[in-house]
Structure formats: structure tokens, C-alpha cells
Amino acid sequence: MKSFSILAAVAALATQASAHYVWPQLIVGGTNTSSWQYVRQTNNWQDLNPLTDVTSTDVRCYDSAQSGTASTVTVAAGSKVGFTVSGNPANLYHAGVLNVYMAKAPSGTDVANWDGSGTVWFKVYQISAVTDGGSTITFPTTGMSEITFTIPAATPSGQYLIRTEHIAIHSASYFGGAQFYIACAQVEVTNGGSGTPGPLVAFPGAYTGNEPGILINIYYPIPATYTQPGPAVWSGSGSAGTSSPATTTAVTTVKTTTTVATTTSTSKTGSSTGGTVAQYGQCGGQGYTGATSCVSPFNCKATNQYYSQCL
Numbered sequence: 001m002k003s004f005s006i007l008a009a010v011a012a013l014a015t016q017a018s019a020h021y022v023w024p025q026l027i028v029g030g031t032n033t034s035s036w037q038y039v040r041q042t043n044n045w046q047d048l049n050p051l052t053d054v055t056s057t058d059v060r061c062y063d064s065a066q067s068g069t070a071s072t073v074t075v076a077a078g079s080k081v082g083f084t085v086s087g088n089p090a091n092l093y094h095a096g097v098l099n100v101y102m103a104k105a106p107s108g109t110d111v112a113n114w115d116g117s118g119t120v121w122f123k124v125y126q127i128s129a130v131t132d133g134g135s136t137i138t139f140p141t142t143g144m145s146e147i148t149f150t151i152p153a154a155t156p157s158g159q160y161l162i163r164t165e166h167i168a169i170h171s172a173s174y175f176g177g178a179q180f181y182i183a184c185a186q187v188e189v190t191n192g193g194s195g196t197p198g199p200l201v202a203f204p205g206a207y208t209g210n211e212p213g214i215l216i217n218i219y220y221p222i223p224a225t226y227t228q229p230g231p232a233v234w235s236g237s238g239s240a241g242t243s244s245p246a247t248t249t250a251v252t253t254v255k256t257t258t259t260v261a262t263t264t265s266t267s268k269t270g271s272s273t274g275g276t277v278a279q280y281g282q283c284g285g286q287g288y289t290g291a292t293s294c295v296s297p298f299n300c301k302a303t304n305q306y307y308s309q310c311l
């Protein structure tokens with residue numbers, strides 16, 4: 001049935017195309033700003049296609065074919081920002097992991113005119129995969145229509161690029177198969193602290209494409225562990241600015257579970273091990289040992305046996 005197989009192939013292509021996505025809006029003060037207002041318009045703003053060459057300078061902000069007219073928005077250190085996802089469907093549909101990096105523009109350089117070159121990028125947030133020794137691998141970013149994180153209170157004042165990156169690894173078992181969905185926003189951090197962000201990496205340079213978390217078959221055999229690409233999330237150590245919000249927690253990092261747990265912990269009201277979890281942060285799941293209370297008004301909801309998050 002030739003016609004059938006052609007139809008099936010076309011349908012498969014269409015499905016694949018519609019499953020791509022971009023990051024057009026920065027979320028500031030809990031509000032979605034306009035598309036490409038503070039986020040640099042990316043080359044894929046219309047076709048939504050991913051970047052796959054991690055050695056390209058486009059791995060920085062994927063904006064080489066655009067004219068770069070984004071504005072710069074002021075955000076306080078210690079405050080929350082985020083990015084929305086646009087596409088069809090408008091969420092992080094592919095199995096994948098998330099990293100958010102920041103880089104400070106050299107003094108005297110307007111971030112709007114800066115390309116983000118140099119060994120200047122530090123990681124402020126990540127959402128990894130969840131493994132349990134080889135039975136399952138799950139991807140907590142799946143279905144997220146936005147991501148939010150806290151700019152570490154110890155981040156020094158100044159102008160920064162904030163680079164979000166979803167690495168889709170649903171077809172990453174061959175070199176170049178991983179799909180990078182990237183965007184950079186321009187911000188001016190005020191009321192900053194005295195921290196020294198790091199470890200620092202360069203783009204390109206941070207990845208070769210051969211990392212175990214990028215060149216990976218997630219289906220067979222099911223990976224026993226998952227190694228998040230890139231450097232460690234900056235601890236956010238250092239003093240905060242003088243009038244920062246009370247919360248100085250740098251980021252809520254989703255733990256990569258590598259051991260098979262014997263108990264299920266998805267309780268909403270159980271005693272917290274200290275602190276509350278931010279929106280989208282992990283608050284439960286088999287093997288999870290962190291805080292289980294969500295910051296108001298969010299509640300801890302089980303995504304699956306291994307992962308509960310504050311929604």
C-alpha cells in the first residue's frame with residue numbers, strides 16, 4: 001500500500017514539525033511580557049525548528065539571522081523570572097532536560113549589543129531527568145508551558161543575557177540527534193549581591209555533542225542514571241544585596257534520582273524537611289528526600305510515581 005505509507009510518512013512529518021517550540025516571552029513580576037520584547041527573536045521564530053550543531057556560534061542565542069531589536073528589562077536580584085513556551089502544542093513536548101544560564105556583559109558594553117562570547121556563562125537553574133537504576137527514565141519538563149526560576153540574590157548588579165535551553169533527547173542516540181531549543185533575554189539586574197558566579201563556560205564550548213546526557217538512547221537499554229549536560233548550578237554563595245527579598249535561596253534544583261527508593265513520598269501535608277518548594281519545583285516522588293511543602297498558592301501534585309511538583 002504505497003499511498004498509505006506515503007500518507008503515514010507525511011503524517012509523521014507533520015506531527016514532528018508541530019512538536020517543535022520556541023521561547024518568545026520573558027516572565028517578569030509574574031507577568032508574561034510581549035513576544036520577542038525582552039527575548040531576542042530567534043532564527044526559528046516561525047519554523048520552530050531546533051538547533052542541532054553545538055559547535056555553531058548560534059548555540060549561544062540562536063539569533064544570527066535576526067536583527068536583534070530586543071529591549072532590556074530591569075529585574076531585582078533574588079526575584080523570579082521565567083520564559084513561556086510557544087508552539088503547537090505550546091509546551092516542552094519532547095522528552096528532554098532544561099538548563100538556564102546567565103552571562104554578564106562586559107562593563108561599558110550595552111547588553112543589547114553584546115554577543116555573549118567568551119567563557120562567561122554560569123548555570124542558574126536546571127531540570128534534569130529522573131532515573132531509578134534502569135527501570136524507568138522520566139522527564140519532568142514534559143508538558144511545561146513555562147519555566148520560572150530565581151535570579152540568585154548574590155548575583156552582582158549589571159546587564160546580563162539569560163539563556164534558556166531545552167535539550168530534547170527523544171532521538172539523540174546518534175551524534176547530532178539531540179535538539180536544542182534556545183533563547184536569550186536581556187536583563188539589567190539591580191540590587192545585586194557580591195557573589196562570584198561560576199563555574200563559567202563558553203558557548204560554543206560547553207558541549208561537544210558527545211556528552212552522556214546529549215548522545216543518549218533513552219529507550220533501550222533504559223539508562224540507569226542520567227548526567228545533566230553542562231556545569232553545576234551556581235550555588236549562589238556570597239552576600240545578597242541590602243534590600244533583597246527575604247528569600248535568598250538561589251534556585252530550586254530538581255534532583256536526579258539514581259537509587260531505587262523503597263518508600264513513596266508524595267505527601268502534601270507531611271512534615272517538611274525544611275523550607276518550601278517554589279512553583280514547578282520537585283516536592284515528592286519515590287526516592288525524593290527534600291522539602292515537600294509548596295510555596296503558596298501552589299500544591300504538591302504527583303506527575304508520576306517518581307516525581308511530584310508544585311503546581
Ligand SMILES: *[C@@H]1O[C@H](CO)[C@@H](O)[C@H](O)[C@H]1NC(C)=O
Nearest residue numbers: 031032084085086090145146
Ligand atoms: C503566560 O504564558 C503561559 C505560557 O504560554 C500561559 O500558560 C499562561 O496562561 C500565560 N499567562 C497569562 C496571564 O496570560
Ligand SMILES: [Cu+2]
Nearest residue numbers: 016019020021
Ligand atoms: Cu520537535
